[in-house]
Amino acid sequence: VLVLLRGRTRRVGEPPLITGWIPYLGKALEFRKDAHAFLEEQRRRHGDVFTVYIKGNYMTFIMNPLMYPNIIKHGRQLDFHKFTNVVAPYTFGYPPVDDVRFPGLGDKISSSFHLLQGSNLTLLTESMMANLMAVFRQDYLNEASDHWRTGLAYDFCTSVMFEATFLTMYGRPPSGWRHPGMGPMKDDFLRFDTMFPLLIAQTPLWLLGNTEATRLKLINHFLPQKMSQWSNRSKFIQQRAETFDQYDTLKDMDKAAHHFAILWAAVGNTAPATFWSMYYLMSHPEALQTVRQEIQDVLNQSGVQICCDRDIVLSRDQLDRLLYLESAINESLRLSTASMNIRVVEEDFHLRLDSERSVAVRKGDIIALYPQSVHMDPEVYEDPQSFRFDRFLVDGRERTDFYKDGQRLKFYLMPFGSGSTMCPGRHFAINEIKQFLCLLLVYFDLDLDHQQRTTLDCSRAGLGILQPTKDVHFRYRLRTATDHH
Numbered sequence: 001v002l003v004l005l006r007g008r009t010r011r012v013g014e015p016p017l018i019t020g021w022i023p024y025l026g027k028a029l030e031f032r033k034d035a036h037a038f039l040e041e042q043r044r045r046h047g048d049v050f051t052v053y054i055k056g057n058y059m060t061f062i063m064n065p066l067m068y069p070n071i072i073k074h075g076r077q078l079d080f081h082k083f084t085n086v087v088a089p090y091t092f093g094y095p096p097v098d099d100v101r102f103p104g105l106g107d108k109i110s111s112s113f114h115l116l117q118g119s120n121l122t123l124l125t126e127s128m129m130a131n132l133m134a135v136f137r138q139d140y141l142n143e144a145s146d147h148w149r150t151g152l153a154y155d156f157c158t159s160v161m162f163e164a165t166f167l168t169m170y171g172r173p174p175s176g177w178r179h180p181g182m183g184p185m186k187d188d189f190l191r192f193d194t195m196f197p198l199l200i201a202q203t204p205l206w207l208l209g210n211t212e213a214t215r216l217k218l219i220n221h222f223l224p225q226k227m228s229q230w231s232n233r234s235k236f237i238q239q240r241a242e243t244f245d246q247y248d249t250l251k252d253m254d255k256a257a258h259h260f261a262i263l264w265a266a267v268g269n270t271a272p273a274t275f276w277s278m279y280y281l282m283s284h285p286e287a288l289q290t291v292r293q294e295i296q297d298v299l300n301q302s303g304v305q306i307c308c309d310r311d312i313v314l315s316r317d318q319l320d321r322l323l324y325l326e327s328a329i330n331e332s333l334r335l336s337t338a339s340m341n342i343r344v345v346e347e348d349f350h351l352r353l354d355s356e357r358s359v360a361v362r363k364g365d366i367i368a369l370y371p372q373s374v375h376m377d378p379e380v381y382e383d384p385q386s387f388r389f390d391r392f393l394v395d396g397r398e399r400t401d402f403y404k405d406g407q408r409l410k411f412y413l414m415p416f417g418s419g420s421t422m423c424p425g426r427h428f429a430i431n432e433i434k435q436f437l438c439l440l441l442v443y444f445d446l447d448l449d450h451q452q453r454t455t456l457d458c459s460r461a462g463l464g465i466l467q468p469t470k471d472v473h474f475r476y477r478l479r480t481a482t483d484h485h
């Protein structure tokens with residue numbers, strides 16, 4: 001009993017061990033309160049590498065980004081999928097993918113990810129452009145007058161991105177182009193998302209109120225008989241649906257739950273990331289002005305006349321040329337991301353950290369990278385708390401040289417994870433945020449009241465892009481033809 005209560009003791013060659021005095025929880029409470037501050041404090045006390053006992057797991061944090069390449073390139077002894085095979089099915093409600101009933105399913109799912117990239121990215125980007133434009137036109141460009149209107153910025157981003165992404169990924173309904181009930185579905189999605197941290201922590205469903213019912217409602221939207229009536233669906237979703245149909249052992253609800261999980265992956269981070277880009281630009285008018293001018297220049301170069309009754313189309317190639325915009329988005333991601341990169345140790349071994357050092361790690365332990373500590377390191381990023389929209393630009397090109405201890409970093413911006421588990425939707429995500437901001441900036445004057453400020457809600461640290469603690473009011477007004485010149 002004593003050993004159980006005290007947990008394990010540090011062995012020779014292992015990193016410093018921080019267990020806390022609460023059995024099972026260990027340091028979980030302090031970590032949840034402010035993960036970044038907690039980890040920085042441990043780094044000051046124990047150095048770059050230490051193990052923390054958090055809720056039954058021994059997690060070894062690697063805090064020096066110069067050591068990241070050694071961790072990220074490890075394939076054999078550090079596994080990622082064990083973690084997703086337990087946590088994701090529990091969260092989204094489908095059976096574990098590695099179950100014997102579904103031979104080869106995991107590999108087939110992974111192989112669908114390439115359909116978010118390469119030439120398929122061009123198709124996805126074109127489709128997203130049309131859908132974003134349609135939503136903007138119907139909901140926000142319909143009033144001819146140029147008076148100021150008010151809105152809530154997070155609500156605005158979430159509504160637009162949710163519907164446009166849904167249409168792009170899953171297709172259009174049998175009649176009309178809008179699915180009925182998108183508003184309530186988005187609200188259910190946000191309710192589910194509020195519970196996401198608790199689901200990821202595998203909190204029993206009966207403790208989570210209506211969450212199971214809400215999840216069921218969301219999953220029901222994706223039943224095969226409904227989805228088969230939708231047209232224009234993306235190749236990505238098409239291929240996944242065909243894969244699921246190859247397995248008699250997958251029930252319709254299981255297939256639908258897989259599709260729902262992808263909706264979460266596609267919107268859960270993109271919506272807050274879009275919000276922060278919009279928010280930081282609105283709170284830095286000079287940045288907003290430069291970015292708007294860049295967009296107008298790219299449009300003008302291709303002879304596009306900008307006016308509010310004409311649709312804007314920006315090709316993938318044009319989006320690639322928006323370097324100020326890209327830098328502003330990357331800067332927003334730097335400031336707002338708090339994802340954790342996790343690998344599970346497959347066998348006891350010595351993990352090499354750099355040319356001189358290695359540490360002993362044990363089977364079943366977790367190795368964690370916490371990129372926020374790099375994003376907020378004043379040695380890597382001067383004045384890291386401030387938004388500098390052109391931080392990732394140098395001499396009109398993307399800036400990629402950032403340093404620590406005088407050495408150039410390979411990994412300095414990691415909102416999308418790293419190595420073999422990097423987000424397959426990252427290029428699509430950047431493009432859709434660009435498209436959203438292009439429409440917003442070209443069509444509207446924007447104004448954020450000076451009193452309207454929000455901050456990052458750190459309670460979701462570790463899980464991706466942080467959400468704002470509160471929504472902010474903003475004003476917007478259609479730009480007139482003269483504004484465009």
Ligand code: HEM
Nearest residue numbers: 265266269270273339415416417418421422423424425429
């Ligand atoms: C996985 C971030 C948008 C699809 C991930 C991971 C991160 C991430 C951190 C886990 C990587 C790891 O643990 O190493 C983001 C952010 C986004 C975004 C910050 C927006 C700003 C998207 C979009 C899609 C998408 C738009 C799809 C259309 C996925 C999928 C996975 C994933 C399918 C799981 C990959 C796997 O199981 O190996 N994302 N993502 N993501 N993301 Fe994204």
